[in-house]
Amino acid sequence: MKLTSYLPVAAIPIAIGMMFSSCTNKNKQADQTISSMLPNNPFSNPSSLPFQTADFSKIKDSDFQPAILEGIRIQLAEIDKIANNADAPTFENTFVAMEKSGQMLHRVNGVFNLLIGANSNPELQKISEAVAPKLSEANDAIFLNTKLFARVETIYNQREQLKLDAESNRLVEYYYQKFVLSGAKLSDKAKDSLKKLNSEDASLEAKYTNQLQAAAKAGALLVDDKAELAGLSDAELDAAAALAKSNNHPGKWMLTLKNTTQQPLLQSLTVRATRQKLFEASRNRAEKGDSNDTRATISRLAVIRAEKSKLIGFPNYASLTLMDQMAKKPENVQEFFNRLIPAATAKATQEAADIQKVIDAQKGGFQVQPWDWDFYAEQVRKAKYDLDESQVKPYFELDSVLKNGVFYAATQLYGITFKERKDLPVYNKDVKVFEVFDKDGSSMALFYCDYFKRENKNGGAWMDNLVGQSKLLGTKPVIYNICNFTKPADGQPALISFDDVTTMFHEFGHGLHGLFADQQYLSLSGTATARDFVEFPSQFNEHWASYPQVFKNYAKHYKTGEPMPQELVDKIKKAATFNQGYSLTEILAAADLDMQWHSLTTADPLQNVDTFEMQALHRTHLDLPQVPPRYRSSYFLHIWSNGYAAGYYAYLWTEMLDDDAFAWFGEHGGLTRENGQRFRDMILSRGNTQDLATIFRNFRGGDPNIQPMLEHRGLVEAKN
Numbered sequence: 001m002k003l004t005s006y007l008p009v010a011a012i013p014i015a016i017g018m019m020f021s022s023c024t025n026k027n028k029q030a031d032q033t034i035s036s037m038l039p040n041n042p043f044s045n046p047s048s049l050p051f052q053t054a055d056f057s058k059i060k061d062s063d064f065q066p067a068i069l070e071g072i073r074i075q076l077a078e079i080d081k082i083a084n085n086a087d088a089p090t091f092e093n094t095f096v097a098m099e100k101s102g103q104m105l106h107r108v109n110g111v112f113n114l115l116i117g118a119n120s121n122p123e124l125q126k127i128s129e130a131v132a133p134k135l136s137e138a139n140d141a142i143f144l145n146t147k148l149f150a151r152v153e154t155i156y157n158q159r160e161q162l163k164l165d166a167e168s169n170r171l172v173e174y175y176y177q178k179f180v181l182s183g184a185k186l187s188d189k190a191k192d193s194l195k196k197l198n199s200e201d202a203s204l205e206a207k208y209t210n211q212l213q214a215a216a217k218a219g220a221l222l223v224d225d226k227a228e229l230a231g232l233s234d235a236e237l238d239a240a241a242a243l244a245k246s247n248n249h250p251g252k253w254m255l256t257l258k259n260t261t262q263q264p265l266l267q268s269l270t271v272r273a274t275r276q277k278l279f280e281a282s283r284n285r286a287e288k289g290d291s292n293d294t295r296a297t298i299s300r301l302a303v304i305r306a307e308k309s310k311l312i313g314f315p316n317y318a319s320l321t322l323m324d325q326m327a328k329k330p331e332n333v334q335e336f337f338n339r340l341i342p343a344a345t346a347k348a349t350q351e352a353a354d355i356q357k358v359i360d361a362q363k364g365g366f367q368v369q370p371w372d373w374d375f376y377a378e379q380v381r382k383a384k385y386d387l388d389e390s391q392v393k394p395y396f397e398l399d400s401v402l403k404n405g406v407f408y409a410a411t412q413l414y415g416i417t418f419k420e421r422k423d424l425p426v427y428n429k430d431v432k433v434f435e436v437f438d439k440d441g442s443s444m445a446l447f448y449c450d451y452f453k454r455e456n457k458n459g460g461a462w463m464d465n466l467v468g469q470s471k472l473l474g475t476k477p478v479i480y481n482i483c484n485f486t487k488p489a490d491g492q493p494a495l496i497s498f499d500d501v502t503t504m505f506h507e508f509g510h511g512l513h514g515l516f517a518d519q520q521y522l523s524l525s526g527t528a529t530a531r532d533f534v535e536f537p538s539q540f541n542e543h544w545a546s547y548p549q550v551f552k553n554y555a556k557h558y559k560t561g562e563p564m565p566q567e568l569v570d571k572i573k574k575a576a577t578f579n580q581g582y583s584l585t586e587i588l589a590a591a592d593l594d595m596q597w598h599s600l601t602t603a604d605p606l607q608n609v610d611t612f613e614m615q616a617l618h619r620t621h622l623d624l625p626q627v628p629p630r631y632r633s634s635y636f637l638h639i640w641s642n643g644y645a646a647g648y649y650a651y652l653w654t655e656m657l658d659d660d661a662f663a664w665f666g667e668h669g670g671l672t673r674e675n676g677q678r679f680r681d682m683i684l685s686r687g688n689t690q691d692l693a694t695i696f697r698n699f700r701g702g703d704p705n706i707q708p709m710l711e712h713r714g715l716v717e718a719k720n
Contacts, residue, residue, distance in 0.1 A: 071105030089151035136202035143182035215292035219285035238489035259459020279371035347581025405554030413676025415439030452487035463510035469517035509541025577714025589629035
């Protein structure tokens with residue numbers, strides 16, 4: 001399934017607006033211009049490990065808070081030096097100097113952001129809430145610095161005369177827009193108000209993340225009677241029993257919650273009452289009136305964001321955040337939605353009717369409810385396509401999918417190869433590390449993968465950097481992918497669904513975008529692009545999961561090694577557009593909720609979350625009773641704490657881009673090294689060095705066409 005992941009901007013705000021950084025020995029002098037007062041802290045100097053990757057064997061939880069605070073102190077001192085430089089502003093003494101600043105802070109943030117999302121604990125969560133306002137204040141101290149902005153503006157106004165190279169010119173425009181959208185042109189009084197709002201926003205985002213992780217853990221469904229779990233496989237039952245035992249409930253079974261409304265096990269559970277309990281545990285996880293209830297937090301966040309937008313001169317937060325996106329303004333997003341909603345809901349309604357026929361034929365005596373959908377949709381799929389998920393999973397063993405599918409496709413397209421590194425320390429025993437080699441055999445990156453669900457891990461799937469690529473800083477990328485697949489019991493194979501396979505390809509698509517980064521400046525490097533472009537490479541990479549040459553290389557039975565029978569392959573292919581009405585409607589509902597939350601103005605009152613959600617979905621005809629939003633407001637991590645505020649539409653927008661780009665491949669011979677190299681050179685290695693719409697047009701030969709997306713979803717007939 002598409003759109004199962006997210007790419008978090010950060011678990012906490014990062015000063016100077018750069019996602020990741022570190023420095024090499026040749027830049028160590030610049031990094032130490034202002035020395036750290038924590039010489040024994042592991043983040044005070046670049047790691048001595050390959051690629052300066054994190055040495056998890058030497059990092060303690062107690063290292064983070066002092067390192068973050070010290071990193072802030074150093075960067076603000078560096079910024080103060082830039083802002084108060086007596087020399088006339090130049091590109092070198094202003095923009096290059098800013099790019100080199102804050103390297104200790106970037107080092108610690110890269111590791112902290114990984115652990116707070118993927119391997120958290122109460123101490124890290126406390127640190128997150130404590131440092132969030134400090135980081136916000138530091139960010140404001142940079143982007144609301146009057147003297148610094150004067151230097152930036154001077155260079156911006158002179159940029160045509162300076163004859164900068166294209167990437168340097170782009171960096172000037174990037175920083176200028178970032179300063180302006182951060183409030184650099186406000187009066188001192190307005191800046192003070194904005195600083196207070198930013199600090200509160202940062203604190204509430206950190207609080208929300210911790211509330212939601214705790215809510216998911218507390219919301220796990222505990223089952224006393226094994227009979228209530230009829231339909232689950234032995235491996236699933238063993239995993240549920242092991243989880244219950246580890247939580248001091250021996251002899252019981254525990255079903256954890258993914259950070260989506262629907263839960264994967266709803267497809268298999270035959271006891272309707274258990275399905276309803278699991279669904280309601282998921283739907284109501286953050287609405288129990290306890291300390292983990294997120295509704296007051298997000299109501300206040302919506303108000304804060306509206307107030308910030310008004311201060312900066314925009315009617316609402318959506319208008320502010322879309323200024324630097326491909327879509328540019330909310331009206332364009334709504335127009336895009338309007339082209340999808342009627343077809344999506346019509347198909348979902350027909351799918352509901354098909355499911356109801358099955359229920360009625362079985363004399364169920366009830367109307368289909370959300371907790372019934374996946375269970376009966378699976379029966380419809382079996383009836384229509386004779387496709388049984390239990391027949392499919394034995395051919396998708398995780399390690400084979402990774403090495404013979406994900407890596408194989410990357411080798412065929414881009415010439416890169418992989419070698420596992422067991423000598424590098426990791427933060428959890430489930431994590432694997434691979435060194436990546438370029439087509440000429442040179443070492444180019446490290447790739448970490450962490451695929452199994454844990455109670456102390458945020459839901460969903462994502463990619464990020466531990467170290468970002470920058471020619472200026474002499475750094476190469478260190479990338480990680482995080483997923484939440486069910487971990488098998490000891491001795492059992494990790495068999496995953498085709499949706500999970502697609503998620504692996506998706507996240508590695510983000511990884512490729514980071515691996516192939518080839519920029520001078522970190523701020524423009526790799527995945528540091530607009531939200532409605534950054535999902536394009538990841539979703540594009542999903543197509544290779546089902547590409548015949550790739551598929552047959554990894555889809556082999558875990559016991560026999562035999563390839564999947566062609567009859568079963570054909571069934572998967574025929575079923576590809578099954579349930580797409582439901583899938584698209586649940587995503588549209590979530591994306592539309594996001595836009596409506598962030599279209600609130602300061603004239604709107606504090607919202608009751610449940611009432612707002614109900615009315616918002618009704619306004620846009622996305623309130624189908626059997627199709628809840630993929631994320632309800634109360635557990636919509638993307639928009640409240642992961643940088644996708646007014647940006648969840650990006651998954652659908654970039655689906656239009658990726659399907660159109662894949663259509664180009666179909667027109668030019670499919671999977672070939674030549675085509676892969678062209679995509680690498682024109683898309684994956686460009687970062688944010690050029691207008692993103694221009695980057696796409698240069699590759700495709702024109703503006704994005706929505707027709708391939710509609711065809712791929714099965715919403716319209718394919719044109720010959």
